[in-house]
Amino acid sequence: MDTYDTRIAELLDDFSLFQDWIERYEYIISLGRELPPFDEKYRRDENLIKGCQSHVWLGVEFSGGRVYLHADSDSLITKGLIALFIRLLSGLPPEEIIRADLSRLEQSGLREHLASTRANALGVMAARIKSDAAVCAAASPD
Numbered sequence: 313m314d315t316y317d318t319r320i321a322e323l324l325d326d327f328s329l330f331q332d333w334i335e336r337y338e339y340i341i342s343l344g345r346e347l348p349p350f351d352e353k354y355r356r357d358e359n360l361i362k363g364c365q366s367h368v369w370l371g372v373e374f375s376g377g378r379v380y381l382h383a384d385s386d387s388l389i390t391k392g393l394i395a396l397f398i399r400l401l402s403g404l405p406p407e408e409i410i411r412a413d414l415s416r417l418e419q420s421g422l423r424e425h426l427a428s429t430r431a432n433a434l435g436v437m438a439a440r441i442k443s444d445a446a447v448c449a450a451a452s453p454d
Contacts, residue, residue, distance in 0.1 A: 316412040319400050327420040336425070337389065343399065344391030350384035363436035365429045366390040370440060374448040379406050381441065390433065397437055401445075406452065409445035414438045 330336045354371030361368040366387035373380040381402040385391035396417070401409050417423075423431045 314403075316400060316404060316408055320412075320416050323396070323400065324416075324419055327422075333421075333425045336420075336422075337392075340392035340396065341388050342392070343395035344385070344388060344393075347383065347391065347395050347398065351382060354382055355384070361433075361437055361440050364390065364433040366433075368394055368433070368437065370394070370437075370444070372444045372448070374406070374451060377405055377452065378403050379409055379445050379448050389430065393430065393434060394437055397441055401441060406445040406449035410442055410449065412442075414442075 326339070327336055330339060350369065351371065355369050359369045359371055361370055364385075366385050368385045368390055369383060371382035373382070379402070381398045383391070383394040383398060385394060400414075400417075401412060404412075417434070423434060426434070
């Protein structure tokens with residue numbers, strides 16, 4: 313079953329394969345490069361994540377009881393960071409996103425190896441995604 317718990321465990325396993333933080337940064341950047349093309353309908357001011365040093369756009373779709381995330385950034389590393397959240401959360405039910413213990417990502421050591429502005433951006437991105445998931449949950453007919 314594809315859940316947040318299985319996804320975070322897989323991601324942490326992936327991080328453990330790398331010898332140093334340069335390799336981990338390259339991996340994060342590659343995740344950003346692998347994101348599907350960003351639909352321009354989401355590139356609007358209301359989809360900008362406020363509080364990030366770089367521009368980060370987050371598009372959210374709620375379909376079939378699941379939240380689908382789409383994102384882009386003008387910074388390679390930030391695009392990779394938002395791609396981490398997409399990998400962990402996109403396609404899950406909103407309630408699972410709301411309950412997800414995103415602090416488990418810190419087990420990777422990522423926060424300690426980022427500049428403080430980028431580390432703060434992780435929290436801002438997580439809060440925005442959870443907020444959007446709550447909006448989806450409230451809109452759910454259940």
